[in-house]
Amino acid sequence: MDPILEMLDDVLADVAPLTDGAIADYIPELASADPDQLAFAVVGPRGRVISTGDDRAEFTIQSISKPFVLALALRERGRETVLRTVGVEPSGEPFNAISLEDVTGRPANPLVNAGAIATTSLIEGDTEERTGAIVDILSAFAGRSLWIDESVYRSESETGHRNRALGHLLRSYDIIDGVVDDIVEAYFRQCSVLVTVRDLAVMAGTLAFGGVNPVTGHRVVSERIARDVVSIMASCGMYDSSGEWLLRVGLPAKSGVSGGLVAVAPSQFGVGAFSPRLDDHGNSVRAAAVVERLSEDFGMHLLEIHETISEPAISVERVDGGVTVRLGGELGFAGAERVLSVLKDAVRADVHVTVDARDVARLHPAAASLLRARLDVDPGSLTFLE
CATH class of the missing domain: 3.40.710.10 (DD-peptidase/beta-lactamase superfamily)
Structure with missing residues (x-):
């Protein structure tokens, strides 16, 4: 789902x-x-x-x-x-x-x-x-x-x-x-x-x-x-x-x-x-x-502190047959939707994907929950680093 x-x-x-x-x-x-x-x-x-x-x-x-x-x-x-x-x-x-x-x-x-x-x-x-x-x-x-x-x-x-x-x-x-x-x-x-x-x-x-x-x-x-x-x-x-x-x-x-x-x-x-x-x-x-x-x-409160909202920094690296998705800036709920679309494409290609969120300045709990939910769907295909 x-x-x-x-x-x-x-x-x-x-x-x-x-x-x-x-x-x-x-x-x-x-x-x-x-x-x-x-x-x-x-x-x-x-x-x-x-x-x-x-x-x-x-x-x-x-x-x-x-x-x-x-x-x-x-x-x-x-x-x-x-x-x-x-x-x-x-x-x-x-x-x-x-x-x-x-x-x-x-x-x-x-x-x-x-x-x-x-x-x-x-x-x-x-x-x-x-x-x-x-x-x-x-x-x-x-x-x-x-x-x-x-x-x-x-x-x-x-x-x-x-x-x-x-x-x-x-x-x-x-x-x-x-x-x-x-x-x-x-x-x-x-x-x-x-x-x-x-x-x-x-x-x-x-x-x-x-x-x-x-x-x-x-x-x-x-x-x-x-x-x-x-x-x-x-x-x-x-x-x-x-x-x-x-x-x-x-x-x-x-x-x-x-x-x-x-x-x-x-x-x-x-x-x-x-x-x-x-x-x-x-x-x-x-x-x-x-x-x-x-x-x-x-x-989503209007006055909550944000750096970047809907467009977090995302880079995709393909190394040794796998894919590493590196995230930066702030990752909120809207930005997580974009990350999920990247992961969907990568998983469809049947390769292992590592999501590296260690450089994210602020990872909102809702965004983290979405990414972990994707881990539940594809447990063997994804690794989430935070």
Whole structure:
């Protein structure tokens, strides 16, 4: 069994017994979700997506769309125009709070509902054109064509009175320009795009690797835009629990009320998780627990000390019919994936491989576990020196 997948399965098994929280029922179509669904996916710098659990289950993206539409607004309108429309400060309030600056009427940030509606208004065109541009950017981040769940869209539109009120309030301050109903309908449509947990991992990975989709290799947005979006996710992505999230998990993230969650480990991994039960902040209980466990076990906290992360120094020497793989720098979880690919090629060639990690400045325990797991698979073919 793939040692990385085995470690992810262990994380999922530990989190599965959690039954806290409740499914979002204020959008009728979401109330019918299976509360026991649980899935998890990661994608590394080489574009390999690894997933486990209910990883083929589809669900609507909901508020996870917000950072990616922000990226589109930044690309189309520029940072200064976006900042005149919406702030970048944590609100400290629930995601649907009516909270605007006293004088300007500007929303606190793009990741609460008021700010997301303002961001959507910055995308040019009528409802159809705006929606098309948004679906296109979400698809580019995911690396495949996405589409809208029309039944969820209708359910959101029929019950979205508070969001319409936010739209009209923003219009009264001239924060948004145009027909309020057109803008809000486009917002409902962006939230109703269907994704899987694998899509979320690739979308997060595109931000993690500076705007380049790790699967397709296509540049979706510039490095600066990716950095700006990830910065806002770090402080605002988990609503009024964002501060505690940054302390405990240390990964920029964004949640959605269907139970999805994306997290960004810069230069290491994009992460997607899904489980429908939500806590009082509107964040998935089990998806959050999965990502917290991943961060803790695999050393992904944003503020953990690193030298090199996803690209450790690797040299391969072929001597006396064997192969020695020498490692240097720091070897973390992401870098270990690259080492495993080197070992896979060498073992397939039916030669003895020595992995010499004695010059590694810092060997993270998760990376060492992955390499030892490979020893268990091919005990006679590998020697690990540390």
